[in-house]
Amino acid sequence: MVVVFDAARLSGRSDIPEQFIWPEDESPTPDAAEELHVPLIDLSGDAAEVVRQVGQACEQHGFFQVVNHGIQQELLAEAHRCMDAFFTLPLPEKQRAQRLQGESCGYASSFTGRFACKLPWKETLSFCYSTSPDADLVVDYFVQKLGEDYRSHGEVYGRYCSEMSRLSLEIMEVLGESLGVGRAHFRRFFEHNDSIMRLNYYPPCQRPLETLGTGPHCDPTSLTILHQDHVGGLQVFADGHWRSIRPHAGAFVVNIGDTFMALSNGRYRSCLHRAVVNSRVPRKSLAFFLCPEMDKLVCPPEELLDAGNKPRAYPDFTWRTLLDFTQKHYRADMRTLEVFSNWLRHGQDKAAHELLPL
Numbered sequence: 001m002v003v004v005f006d007a008a009r010l011s012g013r014s015d016i017p018e019q020f021i022w023p024e025d026e027s028p029t030p031d032a033a034e035e036l037h038v039p040l041i042d043l044s045g046d047a048a049e050v051v052r053q054v055g056q057a058c059e060q061h062g063f064f065q066v067v068n069h070g071i072q073q074e075l076l077a078e079a080h081r082c083m084d085a086f087f088t089l090p091l092p093e094k095q096r097a098q099r100l101q102g103e104s105c106g107y108a109s110s111f112t113g114r115f116a117c118k119l120p121w122k123e124t125l126s127f128c129y130s131t132s133p134d135a136d137l138v139v140d141y142f143v144q145k146l147g148e149d150y151r152s153h154g155e156v157y158g159r160y161c162s163e164m165s166r167l168s169l170e171i172m173e174v175l176g177e178s179l180g181v182g183r184a185h186f187r188r189f190f191e192h193n194d195s196i197m198r199l200n201y202y203p204p205c206q207r208p209l210e211t212l213g214t215g216p217h218c219d220p221t222s223l224t225i226l227h228q229d230h231v232g233g234l235q236v237f238a239d240g241h242w243r244s245i246r247p248h249a250g251a252f253v254v255n256i257g258d259t260f261m262a263l264s265n266g267r268y269r270s271c272l273h274r275a276v277v278n279s280r281v282p283r284k285s286l287a288f289f290l291c292p293e294m295d296k297l298v299c300p301p302e303e304l305l306d307a308g309n310k311p312r313a314y315p316d317f318t319w320r321t322l323l324d325f326t327q328k329h330y331r332a333d334m335r336t337l338e339v340f341s342n343w344l345r346h347g348q349d350k351a352a353h354e355l356l357p358l
């Protein structure tokens with residue numbers, strides 16, 4: 001029986017369903033208040049300095065923040081306003097965009113019906129963005145799912161996603177340069193992309209030290225460009241403990257995902273992170289997940305495969321296969337790529353949990 005949680009009703013209660021309580025070893029710890037000092041990289045600054053700072057951050061924990069990125073402040077404000085308008089709708093209204101089993105787009109509230117325990121304390125609205133010119137996927141999605149009144153929302157997010165795609169390609173040039181494969185390689189690889197936009201809405205929670213807005217995980221995607229509001233709650237696992245990333249209004253937080261870790265033959269790490277909640281105010285974040293075209297083969301460039309003596313860190317795969325794996329077989333966590341690689345190598349007939357390394 002699928003239990004549906006109405007976050008708006010749950011948010012004020014302290015007797016929350018036990019499915020939302022995380023085990024002791026995974027629940028938020030007070031020491032996470034310590035900040036991870038992530039460089040605010042000025043993308044309009046000296047190119048060599050940008051390459052050096054990004055490379056250094058990616059060798060360490062895979063997170064950095066960018067300013068002077070060219071995204072208009074007004075567009076960002078509109079994107080946040082549209083989020084407030086959507087997530088404060090009554091639940092039945094939001095459920096008109098309900099995410100269907102095995103699909104990555106749609107409205108999900110604490111993943112009812114998807115996971116049995118350790119439920120994330122959040123509501124999400126996810127939709128697809130594709131660079132193919134004919135498809136105005138985002139506007140069509142909002143109009144089809146929510147009606148003509150939401151066309152303007154679709155237009156805001158359509159513009160937002162195309163700006164995110166442009167910024168992603170700029171960052172791909174920097175990553176290519178810092179890995180020694182040149183500015184063009186990864187830019188060309190992602191020129192056409194089938195990306196995912198996700199709006200995260202974390203209602204206040206009366207037991208913030210036992211619940212998590214988003215559990216510990218590495219993003220299975222290639223690159224994440226995230227804007228968090230002023231509330232704070234994003235934490236990265238670095239140097240053996242959880243560190244918080246302080247919000248900077250005009251900055252975007254950028255992190256490497258599993259697919260780019262594979263593309264870099266393991267040189268750059270996709271890093272573990274999570275989102276904690278608080279008992280006072282809702283928190284919002286907008287995450288753009290850059291993904292290659294569905295059926296493009298993900299394999300590192302020659303230059304990152306030293307002639308024969310450096311083994312391949314991961315098998316070749318397509319993003320479609322990895323996305324399917326996370327939507328139908330395995331809840332993305334901190335070992336998704338490892339389990340996925342075993343699943344590929346041992347034949348996809350075995351259930352993912354049978355392949356977990358002993």
Ligand SMILES: C=C1C[C@]23C[C@H]1CC[C@H]2[C@]1(C)CCC[C@@](C)(C(=O)O)[C@H]1[C@@H]3C(=O)O
Pocket residue numbers: 104120196198214215216217218219220221289323326327331332333
């Ligand atoms: C491809 C994706 C799967 C998730 C959304 C994007 C990138 C991040 C993934 C996710 C957020 C990692 C933590 C677990 C997850 C289930 C979640 O909490 O939302 C993941 C997303 C998903 O599978 O819906």
Ligand SMILES: O=C(O)CCC(=O)C(=O)O
Pocket residue numbers: 198200214219226228233234273274275284285287
């Ligand atoms: O909300 C955040 O700050 C992080 C969310 C996240 O990691 C994700 O959606 O993948």
Ligand SMILES: [Fe+2]
Pocket residue numbers: 217218219224273
């Ligand atoms: Fe994430």
